[in-house]
Amino acid sequence: MKTNKDNLNLLGWTCPRPLQNYPTIVMGHGAGGLMMADLIEHLFAPAFDNEWLAQMGDATVLDNVFLDIPNSSLAFTTDSFVVTPLFFPGGNIGELAVYGTVNDLAMRGAKPLYLSAGFILEEGLPMETLGNIVVAMAQACKKVGVKIAAGDTKVVQKGHGDGIYINTSGLGSIPTGVDIGPGNARPGDALLVSGTMGDHGIAIMSVREGLTFQTEIQSDTAPLNGLVEAMVAAGKIHCLRDATRGGLAAVLNELAGSSKVGIEFDERKVPLRPEVNAACEMLGLDPLYVANEGKLVALVPGEAAEQVLAAMHQHEYGKDAAIIGRVVTQHPGLVTAKTSIGGMRVVDVPAGELLPRIC
Amino acid sequence: MCLGIPAKVIELYKTNGLKMAKVDFGGVVKEACMEYLPEVKLGDYTIIHVGFGLSILDEQEAMETMELLKQIDALGDGIPGIS
Amino acid sequence: MKFIDEYRDADLTHKLLADIQKTVTRPWTLMEVCGGQTHSIIKSGLDQMLPPEINLIHGPGCPVCVTPLELVDKAIALASRPDVIFTSYGDMLRVPGSRRDLFDVKAAGGDVRIVYSPLDALKIAQNNPQKTVIFFAIGFETTAPANAMAVLQARAQNLSNFAVLVSHVTVPAAIIALMDSPDVLVGGFLAAGHVCTVMGFWEYEPLAKKYHIPIVVTGFEPVDIAHGILDCVHELEAGTYHVRNAYARSVTREGNRSAQTVIRKVFEMTDRAWRGIGIIPMSGYRLRDEFAAFDAEQRFPEVQSIETLESPLCISGLVLQGRKKPSECPAFGKECTPQMPLGATMVSSEGACAAYYRYGRYQPTYENK
Numbered sequence: 171m172k173t174n175k176d177n178l179n180l181l182g183w184t185c186p187r188p189l190q191n192y193p194t195i196v197m198g199h200g201a202g203g204l205m206m207a208d209l210i211e212h213l214f215a216p217a218f219d220n221e222w223l224a225q226m227g228d229a230t231v232l233d234n235v236f237l238d239i240p241n242s243s244l245a246f247t248t249d250s251f252v253v254t255p256l257f258f259p260g261g262n263i264g265e266l267a268v269y270g271t272v273n274d275l276a277m278r279g280a281k282p283l284y285l286s287a288g289f290i291l292e293e294g295l296p297m298e299t300l301g302n303i304v305v306a307m308a309q310a311c312k313k314v315g316v317k318i319a320a321g322d323t324k325v326v327q328k329g330h331g332d333g334i335y336i337n338t339s340g341l342g343s344i345p346t347g348v349d350i351g352p353g354n355a356r357p358g359d360a361l362l363v364s365g366t367m368g369d370h371g372i373a374i375m376s377v378r379e380g381l382t383f384q385t386e387i388q389s390d391t392a393p394l395n396g397l398v399e400a401m402v403a404a405g406k407i408h409c410l411r412d413a414t415r416g417g418l419a420a421v422l423n424e425l426a427g428s429s430k431v432g433i434e435f436d437e438r439k440v441p442l443r444p445e446v447n448a449a450c451e452m453l454g455l456d457p458l459y460v461a462n463e464g465k466l467v468a469l470v471p472g473e474a475a476e477q478v479l480a481a482m483h484q485h486e487y488g489k490d491a492a493i494i495g496r497v498v499t500q501h502p503g504l505v506t507a508k509t510s511i512g513g514m515r516v517v518d519v520p521a522g523e524l525l526p527r528i529c
Numbered sequence: 530m531c532l533g534i535p536a537k538v539i540e541l542y543k544t545n546g547l548k549m550a551k552v553d554f555g556g557v558v559k560e561a562c563m564e565y566l567p568e569v570k571l572g573d574y575t576i577i578h579v580g581f582g583l584s585i586l587d588e589q590e591a592m593e594t595m596e597l598l599k600q601i602d603a604l605g606d607g608i609p610g611i612s
Numbered sequence: 613m614k615f616i617d618e619y620r621d622a623d624l625t626h627k628l629l630a631d632i633q634k635t636v637t638r639p640w641t642l643m644e645v646c647g648g649q650t651h652s653i654i655k656s657g658l659d660q661m662l663p664p665e666i667n668l669i670h671g672p673g674c675p676v677c678v679t680p681l682e683l684v685d686k687a688i689a690l691a692s693r694p695d696v697i698f699t700s701y702g703d704m705l706r707v708p709g710s711r712r713d714l715f716d717v718k719a720a721g722g723d724v725r726i727v728y729s730p731l732d733a734l735k736i737a738q739n740n741p742q743k744t745v746i747f748f749a750i751g752f753e754t755t756a757p758a759n760a761m762a763v764l765q766a767r768a769q770n771l772s773n774f775a776v777l778v779s780h781v782t783v784p785a786a787i788i789a790l791m792d793s794p795d796v797l798v799g800g801f802l803a804a805g806h807v808c809t810v811m812g813f814w815e816y817e818p819l820a821k822k823y824h825i826p827i828v829v830t831g832f833e834p835v836d837i838a839h840g841i842l843d844c845v846h847e848l849e850a851g852t853y854h855v856r857n858a859y860a861r862s863v864t865r866e867g868n869r870s871a872q873t874v875i876r877k878v879f880e881m882t883d884r885a886w887r888g889i890g891i892i893p894m895s896g897y898r899l900r901d902e903f904a905a906f907d908a909e910q911r912f913p914e915v916q917s918i919e920t921l922e923s924p925l926c927i928s929g930l931v932l933q934g935r936k937k938p939s940e941c942p943a944f945g946k947e948c949t950p951q952m953p954l955g956a957t958m959v960s961s962e963g964a965c966a967a968y969y970r971y972g973r974y975q976p977t978y979e980n981k
Contacts, residue, residue: 444613447613448613451613451616453728456655509655509656509657510620510622510656510834511620511621511622511625511626511656511657511658511661511834512622512625512626512657512661513656513657513658513660513661514657514660515654515655515656515657516970518950518969518970521706521949521950521951521970522706522950522951523715525702525703525705525706525726526701526702526726526728527701527702527703528701528702528703528751528755
């Protein structure tokens with residue numbers, strides 16, 4: 171998303187006490203006084219416009235929420251977003267902040283209802299950048315059908331924050347009969363992934379100093395709640411995880427650990443974009459460990475696998491979905507993979523930050 | 530020691546007096562220094578290590594060796610390549 | 613990807629493995645020198661697919677692993693200076709120093725940056741004239757041409773704020789040290805394909821003759837490694853000890869002449885300490901005197917004397933020499949893991965310990981077709 175002053179005009183900044191006079195965020199914007207009220211009234215509120223936020227109380231009363239969702243369980247999650255750069259090929263921190271939390275709710279089969287958004291702004295952040303991030307968040311919320319019902323803003327001194335940090339917490343409702351959780355895997359379950367692996371991590375690396383490419387690799391930032399709905403309608407789902415930091419390897423190890431089962435998959439079946447594969451080769455990275463932001467992993471009873479896969483293929487965010495492995499009784503807690511030459515290797519938990527290598 | 534990846538030379542030019550190239554790693558294009566491959570031409574495949582071309586891959590030799598590997602009878606003399 | 617995918621072909625690899633099985637008549641111990649080869653072998657599972665007669669030992673060909681502790685501590689000291697931007701290949705960031713690693717320095721506010729190429733470090737120096745940019749020039753002979761070019765370019769562009777911290781090591785001296793050691797087990801070597809791309813393989817001919825040991829220049833993909841092992845086994849079964857080239861698409865006997873010329877121009881041979889092994893004479897490069905202005909150790913003499921503290925539990929040295937397997941170390945997987953490495957061999961996946969930990973803890977039975 172390019173920074174675009176015209177976008178900001180749509181929010182109706184005609185107030186004579188100009189936000190426009192402050193081209194950057196200053197400490198006063200977090201001080202609780204007129205400047206902060208200005209920021210809320212003329213930037214956040216119009217963008218996230220909804221009846222809940224309009225209450226403008228210290229807390230938002232969700233008075234009808236339990237009527238809206240009879241016979242359901244409530245799902246609750248939180249996540250913080252600290253990505254740099256703030257805008258990257260295929261996405262930005264604003265979209266991530268919405269989709270990331272929506273996806274966490276979706277991974278329990280929950281319909282996302284409400285989000286809160288907490289902003290920590292660094293003194294000196296250009297107002298235009300903030301505006302574009304907020305607009306991106308508003309558009310992301312519209313796409314998903316979720317409302318930002320509560321928010322907060324603080325400002326920290328220059329040098330104490332990477333421009334902006336965002337925290338979003340989310341509430342969702344899980345319909346009766348849906349029981350999706352990390353401990354539900356059973357031997358015989360099929361392992362499905364919703365699409366190509368490693369796109370986001372490589373897209374981020376591609377804009378960092380010293381690791382630039384000339385073929386643009388796009389992040390896969392996307393909301394997965396619609397895909398999950400389609401999958402649940404098609405067949406029983408035992409486990410869902412979105413494969414974010416640490417990549418496919420991290421979530422498979424988590425699932426194997428939580429359910430106390432072994433997981434085996436075939437490396438050759440993991441969908442990979444050729445450019446991402448090439449970038450990983452070049453940097454000495456293993457695509458199984460590279461981050462994603464719009465992909466999920468599902469463990470599904472064997473007999474339901476084909477129908478669920480078919481439903482995924484029909485969806486915008488599941489076109490490249492594939493069955494890549496299964497849950498086994500052997501080696502509980504451990505994940506193994508069949509290699510390109512038919513050998514076997516253990517796919518271990520990631521050790522820490524992924525580093526390119528020369529060796 | 531040795532992460533050297535094959536890439537195809539798709540452009541050649543000079544920067545700061547150094548021979549440079551744009552190389553294509555199967556879909557990812559990056560810049561690499563060709564000072565150590567004075568005879569390199571467009572279309573050549575090179576081994577790139579830390580941003581430098583170190584050898585031009587001999588496609589003919591590669592094909593011949595590949596054929597031999599596929600065909601040799603293990604109980605025979607093995608593969609030529611003795612120094 | 614061309615020149616990669618065809619060398620990962622499962623059928624051809626299996627065929628070569630079957631060829632190896634048909635050729636061996638008794639046990640042989642081979643050492644692959646290069647950490648990149650170790651990584652590839654264990655990641656592909658090739659070591660589990662070899663006939664039981666073949667014992668593969670992983671050698672000290674991991675420049676990250678053998679960079680002396682003292683130099684890592686010097687790097688940490690330099691990177692901690694507020695007037696320094698410290699640039700390094702990614703591999704070095706998690707290597708444990710005596711008390712911490714470069715990642716810790718970064719976390720504490722030090723300006724530590726990962727670069728993919730030494731030319732990137734030069735660019736950083738050009739763009740930051742008010743700071744000294746130090747580049748951690750580690751590697752075997754493969755990386756020396758790139759590091760040398762950075763120094764020459766710095767001189768040509770009069771970049772007075774650029775310096776290199778050199779820790780180059782070379783392979784032939786390591787082979788001599790290994791073969792001279794009393795309980796040497798190795799019967800044949802798989803030489804490092806990209807080191808030989810630069811240096812050629814003529815240097816190995818006198819070694820093969822002296823120690824009666826075959827040396828096969830080998831590449832990195834499963835087909836290449838199986839090919840190298842097959843050639844080596846042919847020699848061993850025949851009782852001969854030639855130097856053979858199983859990576860001829862990239863390697864010639866003379867190697868890359870222009871790269872060698874530039875290496876000689878910028879560097880000279882020197883004794884080097886190998887972490888866990890000790891000082892091996894004439895086993896590394898250092899900057900020639902005329903480039904002293906670009907030598908970080910001379911620019912910052914206060915890092916000359918640093919007291920190092922190696923973990924008493926770590927047996928990296930024995931692992932690097934192939935005398936112990938990582939799984940034989942009492943600390944393996946317990947006090948020492950990739951998250952909390954005690955020694956350099958546990959840090960990056962080309963280190964034998966990390967490779968074992970990450971890929972090989974679980975050993976399923978593999979039925980050879």
